[in-house]
Amino acid sequence: xxDTHMQTATDSIDAMQAVLDRQKAAFESxxxxxxSDRKADLEKIExxxxxxxxxxxxxxxxxxxxxxKSETALAELGFTIATAKHSRQHLNKxxxxxxxxxxxxxxPGKAYVRxxxxxxxxxxxxxxxxxxxxxxxxVAALAAGCRVMIKPSEFTPRTAALIKSxxxxxFSEDHVAVIEGGVDEASAFTALPFDHLxxxxxxxxxxxxxxxxxxxxxxxxxxxxxxxxxxxxxDFDGAEAAKTLAWGKxxxxxxxxxxxxxxLVPRGSEQDFAKSMMHETGEMWPDVATNGDYTAIISERHHxxxxxxxxxxxxxxxxxxxxxxxxxxxxxxxxxxxxVVVNPPLDSKLMQEEIFGPILPVLGxxxxxxxxxxxxxxxxxLALYVYAKSKQTARDFLSRTISGGAAxxxxxxxxxxxxxxxxxxxxxxxxxxxxxSGFLTFTHERGVFEAPVWHPSRLIRPPYGxxxxxxxxxxxx
Ligand code: NAD
Numbered sequence: 001x002x003d004t005h006m007q008t009a010t011d012s013i014d015a016m017q018a019v020l021d022r023q024k025a026a027f028e029s030x031x032x033x034x035x036s037d038r039k040a041d042l043e044k045i046e047x048x049x050x051x052x053x054x055x056x057x058x059x060x061x062x063x064x065x066x067x068x069k070s071e072t073a074l075a076e077l078g079f080t081i082a083t084a085k086h087s088r089q090h091l092n093k094x095x096x097x098x099x100x101x102x103x104x105x106x107x108p109g110k111a112y113v114r115x116x117x118x119x120x121x122x123x124x125x126x127x128x129x130x131x132x133x134x135x136x137x138x139v140a141a142l143a144a145g146c147r148v149m150i151k152p153s154e155f156t157p158r159t160a161a162l163i164k165s166x167x168x169x170x171f172s173e174d175h176v177a178v179i180e181g182g183v184d185e186a187s188a189f190t191a192l193p194f195d196h197l198x199x200x201x202x203x204x205x206x207x208x209x210x211x212x213x214x215x216x217x218x219x220x221x222x223x224x225x226x227x228x229x230x231x232x233x234x235d236f237d238g239a240e241a242a243k244t245l246a247w248g249k250x251x252x253x254x255x256x257x258x259x260x261x262x263x264l265v266p267r268g269s270e271q272d273f274a275k276s277m278m279h280e281t282g283e284m285w286p287d288v289a290t291n292g293d294y295t296a297i298i299s300e301r302h303h304x305x306x307x308x309x310x311x312x313x314x315x316x317x318x319x320x321x322x323x324x325x326x327x328x329x330x331x332x333x334x335x336x337x338x339x340v341v342v343n344p345p346l347d348s349k350l351m352q353e354e355i356f357g358p359i360l361p362v363l364g365x366x367x368x369x370x371x372x373x374x375x376x377x378x379x380x381x382l383a384l385y386v387y388a389k390s391k392q393t394a395r396d397f398l399s400r401t402i403s404g405g406a407a408x409x410x411x412x413x414x415x416x417x418x419x420x421x422x423x424x425x426x427x428x429x430x431x432x433x434x435x436x437s438g439f440l441t442f443t444h445e446r447g448v449f450e451a452p453v454w455h456p457s458r459l460i461r462p463p464y465g466x467x468x469x470x471x472x473x474x475x476x477x
Contacts, residue, residue, distance in 0.1 A: 012181060013188040016149070019177045020192050023120040024253050025176035032144040033117065035091055042088040044170045045135065046081050050168060053077040056131050059158040060136060063130065065427045066333050067294040071252055076131040079416070083136050086418040086435060087143040094143070094439045102449075105475050106457065110450040115443045117145030118219075118268035119195030124186060124209065126201045127155035127298055128255045128356075133223075134163055137198045138176070140438030146196075147175055150188045154182040155298050162229050187212065190408040194218050196442055200257075201225075202354075203379075203427050221431030221441055225354045229396065230260035230411065231371045238269050240356070241387040241409075242276035245360075248385075248411025250281055250338045251297040252357035258444040259454040263356055264371045267364030271319075274340045274362050278321050281338045288323055288337050289330035306357040308438040313344040313361075338378075353382050368393070372400040380404070380426030385411050404428045 047257045049056070057072045084213055087094075121141050125134040128165040150167075151161035156182070157285050164178035179189055188446040190197060190209045193216040199209045200223040213220045230248075232241050251261050265273045297303040313321050313396075318341050325337035339359040343348045358416050365371040375384070384403035388394040396410045404424035407414040423432030433441050451457070459467040 012179075012185050016185075016189060019149060019173060019179070020120060020194070022174045022179065024038060025147065025446050026120050026172075027117075027147050031117070035095055037252060037269050038095075038143055038145055039088050042084045042091075042139060042172070045139060045142070045436045047085045048166055048170060049077050049080050049084075049135075055166075056159065056162060059162045059280050060156065061071060061131060063127070063156040063158050064298060066292070066294075066335070067351075068252075068293040068295050070293055071295060072131075075129055075252070076410040079129075079132045080135040080139070082416075083434070083438075084139045087139050087439065088308045089437075090436065091143055091439045092227060094436050095145075104448070105471065108452055109455065112448055112450075114137060114348045114446040114448055115144075115440075116432055116446050118444050119198075120147045120149065121149045121196040121198060121442055122189060122194040123148060123200065124190060124197070125150065125152050127153035128252065128257065130261045131163070133200050137200075137433060137438065138208060140433050141175075141198075141442045143439050147153075148440045149177045149179060149189070149192075150195070151181070151186055154186075155179075159354060171431035177386065182465070191433070192216070196221070197200060198431075198433070200442070202469045203429075206429060215379055221433065222424070223354075223431075223433070224382065224427065224429035224430035225257050225259035225356065226381045226424070226428040227351075227354055227380055228383040228385070228403070229371075229375050230385040231275070231366055231368070231375075231395050232263065232265045233270075233366070233386065233390075233397070236268045236387040236394065238265055238273040239276040242273060242280045244386075244452035245409050246277050246280035246338075249277075249360050250285065250294075250358050251412070253297060253336060254360075255295070255298065256412070257357055258405070258415055259356075260360065260383075261381075261386055262351070262361040262363060264363055267366055270342045270362050270364050274321050274342050277340045277362075278323060278338075282323055282440040285323070285338065286380075287326070288334075289326040290340065291333055293375055294335065297336050300334065302357065303334045303336055306359060308346070308357065309353075309357075310339060310341070310359060313341050313350050316345050317345040318342060318348075342361075368397050369400070369428075372397065375401050375403075380428055382428035383412075383414070402426070 003094045011041045060072050060287045061067045061368050095115055100110050100111045102109050123137045134150050158178050167176050185274045190212040197218050203224045206224045210220055230245055232238055285291050323338045323341040336358055341361045344361045380402050382404040384406045386394045387399045387409050405414045418435040421432035421437035422434040
């Protein structure tokens with residue numbers, strides 16, 4: 001009996017390879033897509049989101065079982081338009097050659113960096129912001145003049161199908177192509193010899209992707225996750241911090257790569273802080289069971305995992321605060337109520353794995369040095385949030401720690417500043433994007449030295465004599 005599963009995977013590998021071959025051929029025929037065409041590409045993306053944003057919002061809502069329309073407007077539609085517009089407006093500057101100075105010993109001549117498209121790039125995107133995380137790297141790659149293949153997450157199939165059909169209306173397949181499918185397709189996709197591979201997802205899969213890319217010497221950007229801490233300094237009012245932390249944590253029901261994963265608060269204030277978090281959350285999302293602004297969990301499996309995490313620490317005796325939740329009213333939606341856990345055991349799943357859901361562990365620290373030690377003993381986080389009244393205290397804390405990005409007195413918003421590089425460090429990934437960083441991710445910086453027809457360096461050749469001695473002196477300064 002033939003193995004139909006294997007057959008399908010092989011078919012799709014061949015089909016993907018064929019698309020890649022066509023894109024590579026198209027790239028060879030137009031290595032330097034004119035800037036005016038690239039700007040037109042970005043305008044198409046802006047127009048698509050403006051005119052068909054409702055369809056995307058409906059697809060995302062259906063994939064999640066409930067996704068806040070406002071959160072979709074903010075984090076998917078608005079974000080995509082903003083990033084496309086920003087790239088379009090700055091493209092001339094980013095794409096221009098950058099002159100560099102020529103050392104006296106090599107004069108006369110000109111040296112400069114040409115910013116050239118890398119070629120055909122692959123983008124693998126996750127489900128949690130299923131539009132933004134496919135479109136933001138797409139925008140950067142198109143701005144850089146690349147051709148693009150995208151593999152969206154299998155957990156958001158309606159969004160993936162809409163991304164595929166709408167992009168197919170705007171771009172030829174040899175310019176932008178979307179490959180649907182699950183893990184088999186994803187692993188075949190990441191084994192293709194792209195000129196760059198851009199992966200957003202878990203650290204665990206990131207390791208597999210990096211290995212697959214290494215076989216082709218394909219450069220990779222890994223936008224991964226991790227446990228991003230929020231630290232409250234002793235000089236900062238915890239109730240005040242809870243006002244913004246509650247939003248940053250429970251937005252998209254905690255399914256945000258840069259969501260604060262756990263909070264470190266001055267020891268003794270854990271209970272008060274947990275109550276403030278519950279209070280602020282209840283104000284923002286009353287009646288989570290039926291509140292259209294509170295997002296559901298992506299799958300039954302993810303929901304069950306979160307329940308198990310809470311059950312484990314409850315059994316271990318940790319205090320669990322949970323927003324009142326009317327299960328019957330929630331019906332079949334995969335709603336998980338906002339939850340705050342005080343001092344869970346450090347060896348619990350809750351403190352060992354990235355939570356990626358609406359549960360916030362709160363732990364006590366004995367001062368900022370202690371908080372920094374706690375963070376530095378663990379994997380490098382994607383984001384770090386520090387709440388401190390004194391700017392100096394916050395900056396000192398940043399100097400004591402390492403994270404992909406950081407924000408002071410507010411969660412998440414560093415991600416929305418287009419000109420800040422966005423990416424991880426250590427276990428939270430490598431490489432970055434957004435703004436010019438994204439453009440450079442998909443760009444090859446080609447160093448060029450232009451000599452005149454006759455260049456004095458001709459004189460420096462064997463048999464080495466007086467000119468060589470003179471050159472050596474000049475070089476030594
Ligand atoms: P995931 O790693 O399970 O899946 C992401 C993508 O990888 C999907 O398209 C999937 O099809 C593909 N994939 C799965 N198995 C693969 C394999 N063996 N080989 C190649 N590709 C494979 O991640 P997820 O559950 O969709 O997303 C959650 C994780 O992503 C969290 O850890 C979160 O922090 C992280 N994340 C990071 C960022 C960021 O910008 N750094 C943004 C969003 C999410």
